[in-house]
Amino acid sequence: MCGRSSHPSLLLWIIAAGLSAALCDVKTASSLTAEAGRPVLLSCNISLASGEDVRQVRWLNRHKVPVLTYQPPAHVSHSLAHVELVPSRQNASAITIMRLRPDDAGCYRCIFDIYPSGSQEGSTCITVVGKVHLEGNRTAISGKPVTLSCWYSLPERVRQVLWTKTTEQGDTAAVASYSKRGTHTSEQFRDRVRLSPTLEDSRLTVLSVRTEDEACYTCQFHTYPDGARSSTACLSVYVLPKPEVTHVVSSPGVTEANCTAQSRPPAEITWEVGDENRTLGAPVSSAYEQGDGTTTVTSTLLFQSGLLGDVAVRCVVHHRGLEKPLMLALSTNVRPAIIVLLSVCGVAAVLLLCLCVCLCKCFICTQD
Numbered sequence: 001m002c003g004r005s006s007h008p009s010l011l012l013w014i015i016a017a018g019l020s021a022a023l024c025d026v027k028t029a030s031s032l033t034a035e036a037g038r039p040v041l042l043s044c045n046i047s048l049a050s051g052e053d054v055r056q057v058r059w060l061n062r063h064k065v066p067v068l069t070y071q072p073p074a075h076v077s078h079s080l081a082h083v084e085l086v087p088s089r090q091n092a093s094a095i096t097i098m099r100l101r102p103d104d105a106g107c108y109r110c111i112f113d114i115y116p117s118g119s120q121e122g123s124t125c126i127t128v129v130g131k132v133h134l135e136g137n138r139t140a141i142s143g144k145p146v147t148l149s150c151w152y153s154l155p156e157r158v159r160q161v162l163w164t165k166t167t168e169q170g171d172t173a174a175v176a177s178y179s180k181r182g183t184h185t186s187e188q189f190r191d192r193v194r195l196s197p198t199l200e201d202s203r204l205t206v207l208s209v210r211t212e213d214e215a216c217y218t219c220q221f222h223t224y225p226d227g228a229r230s231s232t233a234c235l236s237v238y239v240l241p242k243p244e245v246t247h248v249v250s251s252p253g254v255t256e257a258n259c260t261a262q263s264r265p266p267a268e269i270t271w272e273v274g275d276e277n278r279t280l281g282a283p284v285s286s287a288y289e290q291g292d293g294t295t296t297v298t299s300t301l302l303f304q305s306g307l308l309g310d311v312a313v314r315c316v317v318h319h320r321g322l323e324k325p326l327m328l329a330l331s332t333n334v335r336p337a338i339i340v341l342l343s344v345c346g347v348a349a350v351l352l353l354c355l356c357v358c359l360c361k362c363f364i365c366t367q368d
């Protein structure tokens, strides 16, 4: 919207006709929708004839109160605390409202006092809305608690908050809601879920996560006057592996080792067998889906039995829910056995030596 301030009827006519700003001297974005708490930039562009000079620019809010006044290029003579001048050319003016507040809504006028032609002005209207903030997708570990938190940036407009759960199949169910009248939790979640009794920052806690909690969760704020506003994030549930290794001598000189891990999502299993190639082919993996949403992965490795004595054969289990892979050594008693044997031999040798010295001292050597 724009117009010469000296022609109010022309301004009205322009608004009514919905003509574009091309007819006018001042160009502005006629309206903006901005989120509370965020900065918003307002700008006006004018066309100056040669010889014209901008002496002062004033920005007024909807109450016609000046929010910022300056003499170009950048001598600010008045400004509200949260309004800043953005450096502009002589034929333009821009201000930033640093943290938009609900009462910053309304129409702003930029008035250019131009010498010698008079003044030009434009107008921009701001609508302030809130936004729902919800952390992005999350993962949770089975058996552990998880909290989803959600807030609306204009908390004073919130009347009620409602959490719903939508499964992969598309079924949606209410989980819990809170309003000034109290909290309501659906029967099926009553024992397992807690909702914070707050409107400004809503936190939904699942006390002990199960695989069936894997779903998308929507927090919906019923606000006035913005209406219902919502945001959705999805929860993935991990079951961490508790791997086991077993081995048997399957044929003479050949050991078969199995490493098994049940988890969600399926684990990946690799082996550490030292540098030498003494395995009999690559490990073979198989996976079985269990009814509870987990998958059991078994990796079978065949190797020359001698390998077990020389290097530590280890199964390495990788899983997205683990900070670092789990390592499981094949239990082998070969090395400790050798150490015990050597120790026993050592002790026996020392005893034998002592006995010899004794015998020598007592009988042979003293006879002279």
Ligand SMILES: *[C@@H]1O[C@H](CO)[C@@H](O)[C@H](O)[C@H]1NC(C)=O
Residues within 6 Å of the ligand: 027, 028, 029, 043, 044, 045, 092
């Ligand atoms: C004013 O002009 C600048 C560049 O000269 C442009 O970036 C800006 O979008 C214009 N603003 C309006 C409201 O036309």
Ligand SMILES: *[C@@H]1O[C@H](CO)[C@@H](O)[C@H](O)[C@H]1NC(C)=O
Residues within 6 Å of the ligand: 045, 046, 047, 048, 089, 091
């Ligand atoms: C504003 O002035 C600059 C040069 O200072 C010019 O490039 C630009 O086109 C002018 N914009 C308008 C809207 O007159």
Ligand SMILES: *[C@@H]1O[C@H](CO)[C@@H](O)[C@H](O)[C@H]1NC(C)=O
Residues within 6 Å of the ligand: 136, 137, 233, 234
């Ligand atoms: C969150 O997860 C859902 C379903 O798993 C997916 O459709 C969506 O793209 C994910 N969003 C982000 C931001 O990763």
Ligand SMILES: *[C@@H]1O[C@H](CO)[C@@H](O)[C@H](O)[C@H]1NC(C)=O
Residues within 6 Å of the ligand: 246, 247, 248, 256, 257, 258, 298, 300
């Ligand atoms: C390893 O797993 C396979 C198949 O799951 C099984 O046939 C074999 O007996 C297992 N071997 C050991 C040593 O547990």
Ligand SMILES: *[C@@H]1O[C@H](CO)[C@@H](O)[C@H](O)[C@H]1NC(C)=O
Residues within 6 Å of the ligand: 277, 278, 279, 280, 281, 282
């Ligand atoms: C190791 O030896 C086996 C045969 O014993 C062979 O199939 C495999 O490709 C060899 N691997 C490497 C890395 O040399």
